[in-house]
Amino acid sequence: MKVLIKNSNVVFDDCVKKKDILIENKKISKIGESLNEKDSVLVNGDGFFCMPGFFDVHVHLRDPGFLEKETVETGAKAAAKGGVTSLCCMANTKPVIDSLEHFKLLEEKIKKEKINIFPIAAITKNLEGKELVNFKELSSKVFGFSDDGFFVENSKLFKKAMEEAKKINIPILSHCEDTFLLDDEASESVAIAKTIALCLLTNCPVHICHVSTKDSIMLIKAAKEMGVKITAETAPHYFMLTEEDAKGKDPNFKMNPPLRKKEDRAAVENAILDGTLDCIATDHAPHEKENKKDFKTALNGVIGLETLFSSTLTNFYHNKKTSLSFIAKILSKNPAKILNIKNKGEIEIGYDADLVLVDINKSFEVKEKDFISKSKNSPFIGKVLKGKVLKTFCGGELIHE
Numbered sequence: 232m233k234v235l236i237k238n239s240n241v242v243f244d245d246c247v248k249k250k251d252i253l254i255e256n257k258k259i260s261k262i263g264e265s266l267n268e269k270d271s272v273l274v275n276g277d278g279f280f281c282m283p284g285f286f287d288v289h290v291h292l293r294d295p296g297f298l299e300k301e302t303v304e305t306g307a308k309a310a311a312k313g314g315v316t317s318l319c320c321m322a323n324t325k326p327v328i329d330s331l332e333h334f335k336l337l338e339e340k341i342k343k344e345k346i347n348i349f350p351i352a353a354i355t356k357n358l359e360g361k362e363l364v365n366f367k368e369l370s371s372k373v374f375g376f377s378d379d380g381f382f383v384e385n386s387k388l389f390k391k392a393m394e395e396a397k398k399i400n401i402p403i404l405s406h407c408e409d410t411f412l413l414d415d416e417a418s419e420s421v422a423i424a425k426t427i428a429l430c431l432l433t434n435c436p437v438h439i440c441h442v443s444t445k446d447s448i449m450l451i452k453a454a455k456e457m458g459v460k461i462t463a464e465t466a467p468h469y470f471m472l473t474e475e476d477a478k479g480k481d482p483n484f485k486m487n488p489p490l491r492k493k494e495d496r497a498a499v500e501n502a503i504l505d506g507t508l509d510c511i512a513t514d515h516a517p518h519e520k521e522n523k524k525d526f527k528t529a530l531n532g533v534i535g536l537e538t539l540f541s542s543t544l545t546n547f548y549h550n551k552k553t554s555l556s557f558i559a560k561i562l563s564k565n566p567a568k569i570l571n572i573k574n575k576g577e578i579e580i581g582y583d584a585d586l587v588l589v590d591i592n593k594s595f596e597v598k599e600k601d602f603i604s605k606s607k608n609s610p611f612i613g614k615v616l617k618g619k620v621l622k623t624f625c626g627g628e629l630i631h632e
Contacts, residue, residue: 232272232627233253233254233255233268233270233271233272234253234254234271234272234274234584234624234627234629235251235252235253235254235266235267235268235271235272235273235274236251236252236254236274236276236281236586236588237251237266237273237274237275237276237277238251238275238276238277239251239252239276239277239279239280239281239588240276240279240280240281241262241280241281241578242280242281242282242283242555242556242558242559242578243556243577243578244556244559244560244564244577245556246556247280247554247555247556249264250262250263250264251263251264251265251266252281252578252586253266253268253271254584254586254624254627255627256627257583257584257626257627257628258574258581258582258583258584258627259578259579259580259581259582259583259584259586260580261580262578262579262580274588274622274629276588278590279588279589279590279621280555280588280589280590280591281578281586281587281588281589282314282555282558282559282562282563282578282586282587282589283559283563283564283575283576283577283578283582283585283586283587284314284315284316284317284563284575284585284586284587284623284624284625285313285314285315285316285317285539285540285562285563285587286315286316286317286318286510286562286563286566286567286570286572286575286576287310287315287317287318287319287512287513287515287536287539287566288318288319288375288404288438288464288510288512288566288569288570289319289321289379289404289440289441289464289466289512289513289514289515290306290310290318290319290320290321290512290513290514290515290536291320291321291323291379291514291515291516291517291532292306292320292321292324292348293306293324293517294306294320294324294337294340295324295325295326295336295337296324296325296326297324297325299519299605300517300518300519300605300606301517301604301605301606302340302605303320303337303340303341303343303344303348304340304343304344305603305604305605306318306320306515306517306536306604306605307344307345307346307348308603308631309515309534309536309537309602309603309604310346310536311345311346311623311625311630311631312536312537312603312620312623312631313536313537313538313539313540313541313620314539314540314587314589314620314623314631315346315536315539316346316347316585316586316587316623316624316625316630317346317347317348317349317566317567317572317575317585318346318347318348318349318536319348319349319350319351319374319375319404319570320337320348320349320350320351321351321377321379321380322350322351322352322353322358322377322378322379323353323358323378323379323380324337326357327353327356327357327358328350328351328352328353328373329352329353329355329356329357329358329364330356330364330365330368330369331368331369331372334350334352334369334372334373337350338372345625345626345628345630346625346630347575347585347625349373349374349375349570349572350372350373350374351373351374351375351376351377351379351404352364352369352372352373352375352376352377353376353377353378354376354377354378354383354389354392354403355378355383355388355392358378358380358381360378360381360382360383360384360385360388361385361388363388363391363392363395364376366392366395366396366398366399366401367395367398367399370399370401373401374401374570374571374572375401375402375403375404375438375570376392376396376401376402376403376404377403377404377405377406377440378406379404379406379440380406381406381408381410382405382406382407382408382409382410382422383405384409384410386425386429389425389426389429390429390432390433393429393430393432393433393435393437394433394435396435396436397433397434397435397436400571401571402435402436402437402438402462402569402570402571403435403436403437403438404437404438404440405422405426405437405438405439405440406440406441407419407422407423407426407439407440407447408422408487408488409421409422409425416444416446416488416491416495417446419442419443419444419446419447419488420444420446420447420449420450423439423442423447423450423451424450426439426461427450427451427454427459427461430454430459430460430461431454431457431459434460435460436460436461436462437460437461437462438461438462438463438464438569439451439461439462439463439464440464440512440514441464441465441466441469441488441512441514442463442464442465442469442499442502442508443465443469443488443489443490443491443495443499444488444491444495444498445494445495445497445498445499448498448499448502448507448508451463451502451507451508452502452507455507462509462510462565462569463507463508463509464508464509464510464511464512465499465502465503465508465511465512466511466512466513466514466535467511467513467535467538467539467542467543467546467611468486468490468533468535468610469488469490469491469495469496469499470496470499470500470503470546471496471542471545471546471611472484472490472496472610473490473491473492473493473495473496474489474490474491474492475493476490476610477489477490477526480526480527481526481610482523482524482525482526482529482608483523483533483608483609483610483612484526484533484610485523485526485529485530485531485532486514486516486531486532486533486610487531487532500546500547500552503547503561504547504552504553509561509565509569510561510562510565510566510569511539511543511561511562512566513534513535513536513539514532514533514535515533515534515535515536515604516531516532516533516534516608517532517534517604517605517606517608518530518532518606518608519605519606520606520607523608532608533608533609533610534602534604534606534607534608534609535609536604537602537603537604537609538597538609538611538616539562540562540587540589540618540620541595541616541617541618541619541620542611542616543558543561543562544558544591544616544617544618545616545617545618548591548618549617549618555591559577563575563576563577564576564577583626584624584625584626584627585624585625585626586623586624587620587622587623587624588620588621588622588623588624589618589619589620589621590618590619590621591617591618592617592618593617593618593619594615594616594617595615595616595619596613596614596615597609597611597612597613597614597615597616598612599612
C-alpha cells in the first residue's frame with residue numbers, strides 16, 4: 232500500500248520545509264512538492280509538522296514477569312500514542328533476559344507488535360554482578376547490554392564485559408550508581424567516573440543512562456573532549472522538575488536517580504543543548520497503584536512514553552531554546568545512531584517510513600484517565616504541555632491516530 236502525506240511541514244536534519252512524502256514498501260520513496268500518486272492513501276498534513284518517529288533507548292516493558300505493571304502489548308500502544316516508533320526494552324524482567332532461553336519468552340511477543348522493539352540483554356546473569364552473560368550467544372538477538380537498575384561494581388568484571396561487547400560491536404548501557412554511596416548524590420558521578428576510566432581503557436562504546444547531576448555532566452563533557460567513546464541520556468523529569476516538586480511526598484515523583492537541585496536541572500538542560508547529553512529517553516518504569524501509595528514505601532519509577540515528545544517540546548522549543556530540527560535530533564536521530572540502527576531517525580529517501588504527524592501548538596492537560604499504559608504513575612499529571620502527536624506511522628502503517 233502506498234501512503235502520500237501532503238503539504239506537511241517536514242522536519243529535516245537541518246531545516247523545516249513544506250513537502251509531500253510518499254511511502255512505498257515501508258520506506259520513504261519520494262520527497263517533493265505537488266506529488267501525485269495513483270492508488271495511494273492520502274493523508275492531509277497541511278498545518279501540521281511531520282517528524283521522524285521518536286526512538287526511546289530506555290524503556291521497562293516489565294514483560295515477562297510483571298504483567299500487572301505493563302506488557303509488551305500495552306507498552307507498545309503507549310509508545311505509538313506518544314509517537315515512539317522504536318524503543319529499547321531493558322532486561323530486568325522475571326526471568327531476567329540473560330540467555331537465549333529467556334529471550335525466547337520475549338521474542339514472540341515483540342514480533343506481534345507494530346512498533347520496532349530492540350531488546351537489551353543483561354550484562355551479568357540475573358543482574359547479580361557476579362558472572363557475565365554469554366555475549367556472543369546473545370549478539371544475534373539483542374542491541375545492547377545493561378544491568379539497568381544495578382551498577383556493575385566489580386571493575387574487573389565490568390572491564391571484561393566491555394571487552395566482550397567491543398568484539399561484537401554492541402554497546403554497553405550503564406546504570407551508574409555506586410551502591411556504597413546511595414544516600415549521596417555523588418553515587419552517580421563516582422560510578423560515571425569509573426565507567427569512563429574503563430571505557431578509556433577498553434575503547435568500548437558505552438552509553439550512560441539517566442544522567443541527573445551537574446557533576447556527572449562535567450565528567451561526561453571532559454571524557455568526550457578526551458575522545459572517550461561515550462554517549463549519555465537524560466529523562467524529561469530531570470529537566471522539567473526538581474527536588475522541590477517531590478516535597479509534597481506524591482509517590483509519582485519518586486524515581487531513581489531522584490529529582491535533583493535547581494542547579495542540576497539547569498545543568499541537565501544546558502548539557503542537552505550543548506551536546507554533552509546526546510538524547511532524551513524516558514526510563515519508562517510502570518508500577519501499579521498498589522506500589523505507588525505512599526512515598527516512603529513506593530517503588531522507584533515513573534512512566535513517560537506518552538509524554539516524551541510533549542514534555543521535550545514544551546521545555547525546549549516553546550521556551551525558545553532550540554529548533555524543531557534539534558528536537559528531532561535528540562529524540563530520533565541520535566538514539567538510532569547510539570544503537571547502530573540504520574535507516575531510522577531521519578526523514579530521507581530510502582529510510583524506514585517511521586513518521587509522526589504532530590500539532591506543535593496543541594496544548595493539553597495531562598490526565599491520569601488519558602494514559603493507555605497499564606500503569607498511570609506519571610509526574611506530569613495535572614501539568615499543561617504543548618505539542619500533541621496526531622498520527623504515528625511505523626513502516627508506513629498508521630498505528631495511532
